[in-house]
Amino acid sequence: MALTKKQQLFVDEYLQSFNATEAAIKAGYSEKTAYSIGWENLRKPDIAEEIQKHLQASAMSADEVLKRWADTARSDIGLFSDVRNSSDLKSHPLSYLVKKFKKRITYDKDGNATEDIELELYDAQTAQQMIGKHWALLTDRNLNMNIDLDSLSNEQLERLAKGEDVYSVIANSGAG
Secondary structure (H helix, E strand, C coil): CCCCHHHHHHHHHHHHHCCHHHHHHHCCCCCCCHHHHHHHHHHCHHHHHHHHHHHHHHCCCHHHHHHHHHHHHHCCHHHHCCCCCHHHHHHCCCHHHEEEEEEEEEECCCCCEEEEEEEEECCHHHHHHHHHHHCCCCCCCCCCCCCCHHHCCHHHHHHHHCCCCHHHHHHCCCCC
């Protein structure tokens, strides 16, 4: 069933503010009843379906999230060496990597201008950690290994006493 113009306007406004009362008012419902109308509209199947459709269409896929993390992890400030102002940054294809951009112009006593540009990228290490977590590369090895020390050879016990990793001692011997 198609939404009415008022319902569609409610959906459009709701997707901007995620506030049902505000969306109801902007869609033309009475301010007195906006709270209850907004609440009711969110529970109407056609409206809820339309909102969900828009949310799914605008949501990032897992692949897109991974690509953004990868771009951030590989980012290099040198990619932005040609950026001199905010319009340069807005038109840059990797502008989403920039966390902070500031341009300051200072003048000396003779009136000569000096430009200072501050550019900060999102943290590459954090992106690398997120990718590592996604691929389970950074999982803690908290394995509960019950090792019968009596089953280990003297050579294995000596290796452990010298500080060798228990996993390599057992893996290289066939014991355990």
